[in-house]
Amino acid sequence: MSDTADECGRPGEEPGTDQGPDQATEQGGKERRQRRRAALRGAERVLARPGYLGTVGQRLALLDEARESYDLDEPSDIYGGGIVETLEERVAGLLGKEAAAFFPTGTMAQQVALRCWAGRTGNPAVALHALAHPEVHERNAFSVVSGLRPLRVTSEPRMPTADEVRDFDEPFGTLMLELPLRDAGFVLPTWEELSEVVGAARERDAVVHFDGARLWESTTHFGRPLDEIADLADSVYVSLYKSLDGYGGAVLAGPRTLVEEAKAWRHRYGGAVFQQFPTALSALVGLDRELPRLPEYVAHARVVAAALREGFAAAGVPWTRVHPEVPHTNEFQVWLPYDHEAAAEAAVRQGEETRTLLFADAWNRGGPGLAVTEVSVRAAGLEWTADDVKAAVAEFVGRL
CATH class of the missing domain: 3.90.1150.10 (Aspartate Aminotransferase, domain 1)
Structure with missing residues (x-):
């Protein structure tokens, strides 16, 4: 819903709303x-x-189903252990990735992922769509907080094409693709188009990161399971509340070495929360009920x-x-x-x-x-x- 107080830095605002009315x-x-x-x-x-x-009571009622999704007699989490690790392993398995890390927000998860890739590729430039979430809804966090340099591949209300990626006139270390592209109308490319775009990035020795906040509901359009879609990318972020109706949170999945580095940066960014079991539990319920x-x-x-x-x-x-x-x-x-x-x-x-x-x-x-x-x-x-x-x-x- 467009008036969600979500992690885009615009609580109570709505996309496209003018910012200077009387x-x-x-x-x-x-x-x-x-x-x-x-x-x-x-x-x-x-x-x-x-x-x-x-209401608060209605949101708490979501956990009435929790016993079917997790053993509530297990010890609680402390700084990412227990149920949080269970959630990370579950999402990594669904996406076919080696490992995954839980984050309190998608904004943090993606900044950390792209910062890690910038360090590995030696290039802080991130190629992305002009309507991508970090460009529109995160108050320039890429450059202000993480030292990344966003490069707009296109501003057309569609996904970038392989030719646009292949022929872009500046080098970049990472290509970020939002699937689906929400502000263009929740649009997705065809499977062939997506494969070609990823291939074009590989030709330029760039890594590929999927902003998969809503990737969960993309399987019907692509006609492919989640792990096959995610396999095209080096790393994937998914939201735990946009589609799954959880309390919040996000997961970053990818190679184990990247995820371990991401967890170190998660701590530095203030994302090592003491206990997250309500959010993690709601996400597990969402995976069982909504997915x-x-x-x-x-x-x-x-x-x-x-x-x-x-x-x-x-x-x-x-x-x-x-x-x-x-x-x-x-x-x-x-x-x-x-x-x-x-x-x-x-x-x-x-x-x-x-x-x-x-x-x-x-x-x-x-x-x-x-x-x-x-x-x-x-x-x-x-x-x-x-x-x-x-x-x-x-x-x-x-x-x-």
């Missing part, structure tokens, strides 16, 4: 955000119900996307775009020819008045007279038929 606009945006979250909590029907917006269901979410997201297009056409909206047209994951964008404030108000009012919240994320300005939002389909969305979606679209358009 106080009245800021206050109006804050009030609408609060209304939207209240509507989401009170809605009887939503396409996704993110755990992080639940097997992600392909089902992706498949139903495609049903929802098609119904949205048909619903807006039937409602007489002159132009609309679902991007990608066939979602690559269980998340995608919707673009409409309306002012984003009007779309946001209509979405909130629908939730408040009908207890059905079709669009639970923020509406942002996509250009003059254009509004864009993100749609996520999870367990709650599986209850929606195509006709349910079309009916909800008609109600939404009636409030514009």
